Amino acid sequence: VALPVVEMPRQFPKVLLSEVDESVRLLAEKVYASALKEEDTKDSLSMYTVSEDCPIGMNQVREREMLKEIAEQYSEESTKRKKSFKMKRSQSLSQQFPSSLNISPEWALSVVAPLFAPGAHCITENSLEFQRVTISGDYCAGITVEDYEQAAKTLIKALFIREKYSRLAYHRFPRTTAQFLRSAENQKWNVEEEILPDMCPCPQEGEDPYTMEGIPDDLNYALQMKDGIVYVYNDAEALKQQQPRSLPYPDLETFAIDLSHVLAMIADGPTKTYCHRRLNFMASKFYLHEMLNEMAELKELKRVPHRDFYNVRKVDTHIHAAACMNQKHLLKFIQTTYKTEADRVVLEKRGQKLTLKQVFDTLTMDPYDLTVDSLDVHAGRQTFHRFDKFNSKYNPVGASELREIYLKTDNFIKGEYFARIIKEVAHELEESKYQHAEPRMSIYGRSPDEWESLASWFILHKVHSPNMRWVIQVPRIYDIFKSKNIIPNYAKLLENIFLPLFKATVNPQKNKEMHVFLKYVTGFDSVDDESKHSDHMFSYKSPKPEEWTSGENPPYSYYLFYMYANIMVLNNLRKERGLNTFQFRPHCGEAGSITHLVSAFLTADNISHGLNLKKSPVLQYLYYLAQVPIAMSPLSNNSLFLEYSKNPLKEFLQKGLCVSLSTDDPMQFHYTKEALMEEYAIAAQLWKLSTCDTCEIARNSVLQSGLSHQEKQHFLGPNYLQDGPEGNDIRRTNVAQIRMAYRHETLCNELSFLVEAEDSTHLTPKCLKFSPSW
Numbered sequence: 001v002a003l004p005v006v007e008m009p010r011q012f013p014k015v016l017l018s019e020v021d022e023s024v025r026l027l028a029e030k031v032y033a034s035a036l037k038e039e040d041t042k043d044s045l046s047m048y049t050v051s052e053d054c055p056i057g058m059n060q061v062r063e064r065e066m067l068k069e070i071a072e073q074y075s076e077e078s079t080k081r082k083k084s085f086k087m088k089r090s091q092s093l094s095q096q097f098p099s100s101l102n103i104s105p106e107w108a109l110s111v112v113a114p115l116f117a118p119g120a121h122c123i124t125e126n127s128l129e130f131q132r133v134t135i136s137g138d139y140c141a142g143i144t145v146e147d148y149e150q151a152a153k154t155l156i157k158a159l160f161i162r163e164k165y166s167r168l169a170y171h172r173f174p175r176t177t178a179q180f181l182r183s184a185e186n187q188k189w190n191v192e193e194e195i196l197p198d199m200c201p202c203p204q205e206g207e208d209p210y211t212m213e214g215i216p217d218d219l220n221y222a223l224q225m226k227d228g229i230v231y232v233y234n235d236a237e238a239l240k241q242q243q244p245r246s247l248p249y250p251d252l253e254t255f256a257i258d259l260s261h262v263l264a265m266i267a268d269g270p271t272k273t274y275c276h277r278r279l280n281f282m283a284s285k286f287y288l289h290e291m292l293n294e295m296a297e298l299k300e301l302k303r304v305p306h307r308d309f310y311n312v313r314k315v316d317t318h319i320h321a322a323a324c325m326n327q328k329h330l331l332k333f334i335q336t337t338y339k340t341e342a343d344r345v346v347l348e349k350r351g352q353k354l355t356l357k358q359v360f361d362t363l364t365m366d367p368y369d370l371t372v373d374s375l376d377v378h379a380g381r382q383t384f385h386r387f388d389k390f391n392s393k394y395n396p397v398g399a400s401e402l403r404e405i406y407l408k409t410d411n412f413i414k415g416e417y418f419a420r421i422i423k424e425v426a427h428e429l430e431e432s433k434y435q436h437a438e439p440r441m442s443i444y445g446r447s448p449d450e451w452e453s454l455a456s457w458f459i460l461h462k463v464h465s466p467n468m469r470w471v472i473q474v475p476r477i478y479d480i481f482k483s484k485n486i487i488p489n490y491a492k493l494l495e496n497i498f499l500p501l502f503k504a505t506v507n508p509q510k511n512k513e514m515h516v517f518l519k520y521v522t523g524f525d526s527v528d529d530e531s532k533h534s535d536h537m538f539s540y541k542s543p544k545p546e547e548w549t550s551g552e553n554p555p556y557s558y559y560l561f562y563m564y565a566n567i568m569v570l571n572n573l574r575k576e577r578g579l580n581t582f583q584f585r586p587h588c589g590e591a592g593s594i595t596h597l598v599s600a601f602l603t604a605d606n607i608s609h610g611l612n613l614k615k616s617p618v619l620q621y622l623y624y625l626a627q628v629p630i631a632m633s634p635l636s637n638n639s640l641f642l643e644y645s646k647n648p649l650k651e652f653l654q655k656g657l658c659v660s661l662s663t664d665d666p667m668q669f670h671y672t673k674e675a676l677m678e679e680y681a682i683a684a685q686l687w688k689l690s691t692c693d694t695c696e697i698a699r700n701s702v703l704q705s706g707l708s709h710q711e712k713q714h715f716l717g718p719n720y721l722q723d724g725p726e727g728n729d730i731r732r733t734n735v736a737q738i739r740m741a742y743r744h745e746t747l748c749n750e751l752s753f754l755v756e757a758e759d760s761t762h763l764t765p766k767c768l769k770f771s772p773s774w
Contacts, residue, residue: 012248013164015257031263031595128725130738131292132745133285142277147270152757154265155275155622156184161258162601162626167195168248169568170581171605174627176723176744180751194721197571197605200519200580201708202466209464215515216577218507221245225495227252228545228562230502232573247572250565255602256540259557262598266618275621278750279655282624286654289742290690297692297736307734309680309691311434313715314698315705316676318608318631318662320473321439322407322418324425326666326675327372330396333421334406338367346405348412356405363399377667409441409457410450419461426465428673435676438706440473440525445493446486451500455517469522469706471585474563476528479553490554490562491545498566505574522706523583523605524567526559530592531641557599560586564603583706585631589613591641597623606630606704608662611637614648620657625750629658629704635679636664650687653697656743660701695734723747 143151159181166173175194182189203209222239224231229249233239265271301308325333342357360367375396396402409415422439429435443450458464474497481487487496500514508515536542538557545562548554564584571581583605589597590609597619600607606629613620613630623630630652638644652659661683666675684694702715712720717729724744725737 011246012168012250012254014251015254031267128737128741130296130741131289132742133288133292143270143274148274149757150268151271151274152754154261154268154271155618155625156181156754158262158265158601158622159625161261162622162628165258165564165602166605168250168572169564169584169603169605170195170197170571170575171583172196174723175721176747177626177751180748180755184755196709196721197522197583197706198575198579198581199469199522199706199708201710209520210459210462210516212512212516215508215512216579218509219577221506223499223502223506225491225499228491228494229565230495230498230569232502232506232569247569249569250561252542252561253540255561256538258602259538259598262601262622263595266594266598266616268618271618276617278753279617279621279624282655282746282750283651285746286656286742293738293742294690297738298690300730300736300738301691301695301734304730304734307731309694309698309734312695312698312732312734313434313436313702314676314680315660315701315707316435316437316662317606317629317660317701317705318633318664319437319439320665321422321441323377323665323667324437324439325421326670326673327375327377328671329424329673330377330406330421330667331370331372331375333417333424334370334396334402335367337417344413346411346413346417347401349401353412359401359405363401410453414460415457416461419457419463422463423461423465426463426468429467430465432674435674436467436469436705436707437676438469438471438522440471440527443472443474443497444477444481445474445496446481448496448500450496451504451514452511455513458517458520459513464520468520470517470520471523471525471706472521473525473527476526476532476553476556476559479551482551488549489546490548494545494562494566498570501570502573505570505577505579519580521582522580523585524563525608526563526586528587530556530587530590530596532592556592556596560596560599560603590637594619601626601628604628608664609633609637610652610659611642611648613652613657620652620655624655624657625747625754627658627747629660629700631660631662631701631704633662633664633669633679634683635669639669644682644686649683650689653693656746658700658704659697660704661697662701691734692736692739696739699728699733699735 159177163173163178163181165171173195175189178193179189220235222233222236224233224239231244231249232247233244238244338356338360343355345353346356347354347359354362377396396406404411405413406417406421409418425437429437441454443454478487478490478493481493487493500511501518504511504514504518532553534553534555536552536555536558538555538561542558563586567582567584574581584603585606585608586600586604587609588600588604588607589612591612594612594616597607597610597612597616601619601622608631610623610630610632613623632647632649632652634644634647634649637647649659649661661676661679663670663675663679669675670678672678680694680697683689689697699716702712703720707715715732717727717732719727719729721727725740728735728737728740730737
């Protein structure tokens with residue numbers, strides 16, 4: 001089944017600074033400055049803890065809100081507005097479900113509007129029967145109508161902003177949320193509007209994955225990087241006249257304005273209170289759902305033939321290739337190569353060529369005497385909050401020579417040992433059949449030749465596996481390259497990373513190996529220690545990349561914007577050519593400032609870690625409403641930033657965020673051959689996860705992965721793009737239909753609260769007036 005072809009907007013929709021409320025911009029700057037200040041005063045105990053009471057915590061504020069609510073109860077106007085909300089709700093809710101569900105208005109109202117007595121609803125023949133939790137009475141209790149309207153407007157505005165950036169970059173945006181946003185604009189959503197990434201399907205059995213036949217012709221386009229973004233021109237003459245092709249080139253000022261709106265929301269009192277209450281309600285609601293329906297869900301799963309947790313598809317959505325093997329695997333491989341190839345020249349050091357035996361002699365060690373302890377690649381207590389010590393664990397026995405020989409692609413032996421290790425890991429995945437991985441390979445931006453070198457390594461050693469897709473990680477280490485005078489400015493780093501990609505897209509005939517390799521690359525990642533402090537406040541006044549010549553590292557938001565901007569233009573160009581597109585999947589929210597998560601909300605298709613969402617109810621609620629996928633790695637976090645028992649994965653899962661489990665670095669954190677299963681086993685034991693819980697996490701991992709549409713249809717069911725029970729094939733996912741119905745109904749419930757308070761004629765930033773709570 002082919003994905004629908006959607007005509008994309010060819011221009012980036014710009015917003016002028018003059019159109020923005022000055023108070024929003026100032027509040028956003030205060031939030032940014034406050035977040036930067038907090039980076040210097042980390043509290044490891046309370047870092048991920050939100051107080052149980054209302055986020056607006058001062059007694060004076062509470063008293064003022066209470067008096068305001070009492071006064072409101074006697075307000076005739078307020079009473080009329082509450083009634084109008086209920087009227088609108090009863091009239092419009094039945095239209096917010098897909099017509100194919102054959103849902104009656106009465107049942108839709110009972111599901112989405114918990115305003116009536118529990119026995120007042122009827123259920124149609126086609127709807128799932130399970131015990132639903134409904135709340136009767138006034139759903140605005142505890143928050144004034146004015147605050148409710150304010151929170152709804154700001155949240156809807158943020159969702160519109162994310163939808164805009166997602167559509168422009170061919171990132172995913174959930175159908176249900178899109179339907180409600182169209183409803184807020186008094187429009188109807190059509191399936192033709194849906195934007196999806198294009199991924200190359202896995203070659204069929206007997207097909208050559210490295211074939212160079214049928215490569216597209218040269219377009220003879222001209223390319224130029226301007227203000228950190230690659231521009232595409234029809235020819236040299238168009239370049240001379242500065243007339244780029246009609247592609248949506250991002251605008252820094254517009255991005256800064258959109259970023260400021262979401263930043264200002266974090267400190268908006270009514271929005272914080274509303275989000276905090278809704279998140280607490282969803283957690284409590286899931287607890288009741290589980291208590292009432294756990295046995296019914298289990299009964300559903302028991303009726304499914306030939307499907308259980310072990311044979312549902314799982315994708316390791318966040319794993320680094322240089323640590324994709326466990327420590328015992330690496331040790332055995334080192335010992336095997338020494339036994340069979342001791343006299344092979346493997347390293348050139350200061351002009352001298354060394355055999356494997358000579359390398360170990362210079363290190364004064366015998367591989368046969370090595371143990372996993374002496375190999376010293378495993379993270380432990382000593383790496384907690386010490387990212388510098390963790391990075392050193394990539395050097396076996398602390399020797400950079402062994403890392404160069406065994407874990408690099410561009411060494412004297414052309415990365416042969418590294419390729420062999422990865423192929424052994426891939427073989428184990430293929431043997432398991434139901435496990436897939438998305439290893440990260442590094443492109444640093446030191447030189448434009450890095451891409452060609454990596455593609456040659458991939459094809460020379462035939463590293464492709466049907467159970468692997470590849471993600472390119474870009475470390476945020478401009479400051480290191482600048483200090484060594486490798487690059488003159490930040491623009492050169494961007495040029496080295498992205499210009500070769502544009503050249504391979506425009507003229508694949510001249511870049512055949514890159515063209516083949518890029519078919520199996522599904523996305524880009526931005527990696528490094530997030531807790532690194534940056535004094536620069538990102539804004540529309542920030543220096544252009546060509547002007548960033550200082551030795552200071554740019555802030556996280558700066559990195560993300562320019563990576564997103566180039567990926568977005570590249571995806572639009574590749575879509576024109578009928579080539580696969582890429583997702584942006586940065587590490588985000590593991591440590592550092594909360595502003596990282598704001599930047600990723602705009603730019604990322606999905607993120608890795610997301611721990612800091614616990615610190616911001618507003619962002620956590622937004623990530624839920626937009627169903628932003630989050631790849632979480634509790635064992636990795638346990639050794640680096642957060643004790644396992646404090647990890648919010650279970651809490652996020654209960655509330656309905658789209659979370660998956662991943663390994664991050666099996667070499668450093670895991671003990672068994674099947675690192676992903678180890679991750680699931682520990683999580684299931686420690687948090688007492690049910691089979692339905694673990695299978696739901698596994699289903700999420702396939703959804704957020706870079707597997708092709710055809711593969712997802714095979715693994716999840718032909719209708720996987722639909723939300724709710726309709727999109728779930730229990731025979732393939734082993735996720736109960738009751739659970740899927742509960743998730744869908746809860747999301748519809750939360751979105752309907754926002755849409756009914758939103759006036760479609762007031763969606764511009766000018767209508768948003770924030771009330772900060774500090």
